[in-house]
Amino acid sequence: MMQTPVIQARGLVKRYGTVTALNHADFDLMPGEILAVIGDNGAGKSSLIKALNGAVIPDQGEILINGSPVKFKSPIDARKAGIETVYQSLALSPALSIADNLFLGRERRSQGFLGKFFRKLDERSMKAEAREALSSLGLATIQNIGQAVETLSGGQRQAIAVARAAAFAKSVVIMDEPTAALGVKESRKVLELILEVRSRGLPVVLISHNMPHVFEVADRIHIHRLGQRACVIKPSDYTMSDAVAIMTGAAPAPGPTTDIHAVA
Structure with missing residues (x-):
């Protein structure tokens, strides 16, 4: 069939x-x-x-x-259809924490009066879900979910962007040149993340000029x-x-x- x-x-x-x-x-x-x-x-x-x-x-x-x-x-329409994109520029906010970046544009408000009228964010649940998202992709080495993204290495930042896409994608994850600016060791980790996303049932579109990487994972x-x-x-x-x-x-x-x- x-x-x-x-x-x-x-x-x-x-x-x-x-x-x-x-x-x-x-x-x-x-x-x-x-x-x-x-x-x-x-x-x-x-x-x-x-x-x-x-x-x-x-x-x-x-x-x-x-x-x-x-x-x-x-792009909001595409997101609603379950399509998430990891851009080469990563689209992360360096000054914000890892948890804040994972929920950037999708911040979760607290329930009750404070959330409804004062727009208080439910930081506890966002941090818990962010940690779970990272752990599910084998990124448990990032211990402090509240640390600023600007303190992370290039590979770790790319991993955060991939984790954000995988956490919210329902249909597909599109990755635009995910290893272009990374060294050998960090590129290897990103390739492993791509395979991990696929193993969770999400198809991946990989745009890349790196032919060895393409032939390895595609x-x-x-x-x-x-x-x-x-x-x-x-x-x-x-x-x-x-x-x-x-x-x-x-x-x-x-x-x-x-x-x-x-x-x-």
Whole structure:
């Protein structure tokens, strides 16, 4: 029995003046998978992801969540549909605590008079849930949930952003270049976090230029070229050189009758 994609896009078009960023682009994310999205600079990856998370409104095309058409007018709409995005900039507030950052924009008020009329926050429950979210992803080494994010290392900050997305995502977690600014050890921890998120049943979209990381964790690889999906390949069937060749146009995208290894 064929599975219904968690997120599906058909014929997405996005133009910026005379520049076409998305040229009838298609996209499919299946349940429980890590789908890597790769492409050369200017290929339209960012526009595709922004269309899927509500940051960009396509000029044409259709987006479906679990088979049902949706129209996102903002990232808030995408969040309501269960789509969480971890941006390369992390979107964390350095001066706030770990717990405050996890609930940033979703602060929980205390029950009763103080919460209703004085908007008092329920800090106890937020701290408890924040600690539980970190522990569930194997981040128990961060002891003080009340410490400021600016005191953390780059890898720990990335982990906080991933934990926030995993805690609130119901459909999918999108990760934009999560290891771009990290060292080897910190990158390894983030890759482990990505696998942990997938093991909890959440599919992951991984946008990355790091081909070794892509081939290590991805179940499938969406190759984007010239504003549209060139093809989707499995890492087990192709090499990193193959993927780069398709991505840059040095080799044709494989189809039903095309074998990239036969191309000179």
